[in-house]
Amino acid sequence: MQFDRVTLPQESAALRKEVRAFLTEEAAHIPQPNSDFSTGHDPEFSAKLGARGWIGMTWPDTYGGGAKSFFDRYVVTEELLATGAPVSAHWIADRQSGPLLLRFGSPAQRAQYLPAITRGESFFSIGMSEPGTGSDLASVRTTAKPVADGWLVNGTKLWSTDAHRNHFMIALVRTEKQTDDRHAGLSQLIVDLHNDGARVRPIKNMAGGEDFNEVVFEDVLLPSDRMVGEPGNGWSQVTSELSYERRGSRCQGISRAL
Numbered sequence: 001m002q003f004d005r006v007t008l009p010q011e012s013a014a015l016r017k018e019v020r021a022f023l024t025e026e027a028a029h030i031p032q033p034n035s036d037f038s039t040g041h042d043p044e045f046s047a048k049l050g051a052r053g054w055i056g057m058t059w060p061d062t063y064g065g066g067a068k069s070f071f072d073r074y075v076v077t078e079e080l081l082a083t084g085a086p087v088s089a090h091w092i093a094d095r096q097s098g099p100l101l102l103r104f105g106s107p108a109q110r111a112q113y114l115p116a117i118t119r120g121e122s123f124f125s126i127g128m129s130e131p132g133t134g135s136d137l138a139s140v141r142t143t144a145k146p147v148a149d150g151w152l153v154n155g156t157k158l159w160s161t162d163a164h165r166n167h168f169m170i171a172l173v174r175t176e177k178q179t180d181d182r183h184a185g186l187s188q189l190i191v192d193l194h195n196d197g198a199r200v201r202p203i204k205n206m207a208g209g210e211d212f213n214e215v216v217f218e219d220v221l222l223p224s225d226r227m228v229g230e231p232g233n234g235w236s237q238v239t240s241e242l243s244y245e246r247r248g249s250r251c252q253g254i255s256r257a258l
Contacts, residue, residue, distance in 0.1 A: 011072075012071060012072060012075050015075050015076065016079060019054075019075070019080070020079060020083075022052065023079065023080070023083045029042055029045040029048075029085070029086060030084055030085055030086065032084075033083060033084025040084075040085065040087060040088050041086065041088045041162055041165055042088075042089060043123070045085065045086050046087070046089040046120035046121075047119065047121060048120070050090070050118055050119040050120030050121065051120070053066045053068075053118075054066075054076050055090050055094050055117065055119075056094060056098055056114065056118035057072060057073040058072075059098065059114065059118065060102075063102075063111070063114035064114060064115035064119065065118055088162060089120075090117070090123055092124050092125060092126060092161070092162075092166075093117045093122060093124040094117065095245060096242075096245050097117070097168075097170055098114055098117050099241075099244045100170065100188075100237065100244065101113055102114070103237075103240065104188075104228050104229035104233075104240075105228055105229070108225065109190070109225070113168070113190075122167050122168065123162065123165070124166060124167070124168045125160045125162055125163040125166045125168070125193065125213075125215075126161065126169070127157045127169040127170055127215065128140075128171075128238065129157065129158045129160075130156060130157060131214075137172070137238065138186075138235070139182070140172055140173070140186070141174065142154065142155025142156065142157065143155055143175075144173040144174070144175050144187065144189055144222070145175075146175070147221070149221060149223070149224075150221055150222050150223040150224045150226070151173075151175070151189060151222045152219055152220070152221055152222075153173060153189065153217040153219075153221075154217050155217050156214060156215065156216050156217070157169070157214070157217075159213075160200075160212065160214075161211055161212060161213070162211060162213075163193055163213035164202045164210065164213050167193060167194060168191060168193060169190075169193055169198075170188050170189070170190055170228060170241075171188065171190075171191050171215075172186060172234055172238050173186070173187055173189055174186055174187075175187040175232065175234075185232055186232070186234030186235045186238070187227060187228075187229075187230075187231045187232060187233065187234040188227070188228040188229065188238065189226050189227055190222075190228060191215075191220075191222065193215070196220055197218075197221075198216065198220050199215070199216040200213050200214075200215050200216075201213060201214040201215075201216065
C-alpha cells in the first residue's frame with residue numbers, strides 16, 4: 001500500500017524553518033548532539049527557548065504560555081530532539097508538571113509557578129518512584145501528615161532526574177493510612193528542592209554521570225499551599241500526569257521525513 005506524502009501546513013513549515021535557523025545559531029549549545037530528552041541540562045539554552053515562546057507553547061497566555069496548537073508544539077519538539085538539543089532542564093516542567101498544575105493546581109499555584117516555567121527559569125523533577133517498590137506506584141510509602149503549619153513529610157524518592165539541579169519536585173505521598181483500596185489516600189505536594197530541607201543525593205552511573213537522584217525527607221515541613229488539588233485525589237492526578245509523560249515526541253530516533 002502506498003500513502004500520500006504528508007506536507008506541513010504553511011504556518012507549521014515556517015515555524016519549522018524558524019526553529020532550524022535558531023538551532024543553527026545556537027550550535028555552541030549543542031557540542032555533543034544527543035536526541036535523548038533526558039540528557040543535556042543547559043539552563044541558558046532553556047532560557048533562550050523560553051524567550052522564543054517555545055516552552056509552555058499550548059498554555060494560556062495568562063500564565064506566559066503561547067496559546068499555540070499541540071501540532072505547533074510537536075513541530076518544535078521534533079526539531080529539538082532531531083538536532084540533539086540540550087532540553088533536559090525544562091523538559092519535565094514543560095511536558096508534565098506544568099500541565100498538571102494547569103489542570104489541578106490552584107490559581108495561586110498557577111500564577112506562582114507557570115510563568116517562570118515558560119521563561120525557562122524554573123525546572124521540575126518527578127517524585128514518584130521509591131526504593132523497593134519497582135513499578136508498583138500505588139505502593140508508595142512516603143507519608144505526609146497534616147500538622148498545624150502544613151504537611152510533615154517522611155520517606156524517600158528514587159530515580160528523580162536532575163533533582164540536584166532542578167528547583168522543584170511534585171511528590172506523590174500518602175496522606176492517609178493505607179486501606180484495601182491502595183489507590184485511596186494519596187496526594188501530591190510541591191517540594192522546593194533548595195529550601196525545604198529535603199536531602200538530595202546524586203546517584204553516579206557507570207559512566208560517572210549523575211543524572212538520577214535519591215531524595216530523602218526527614219520531618220520536612222511543607223506549607224499547606226503546596227498541596228496540588230484535593231488531598232486524597234493523588235492517584236487520579238498522578239495517572240493524568242503519566243499520560244502527559246507518555247504522549248508526543250519524547251524518545252530517540254525522531255525523523256525529519258516530513
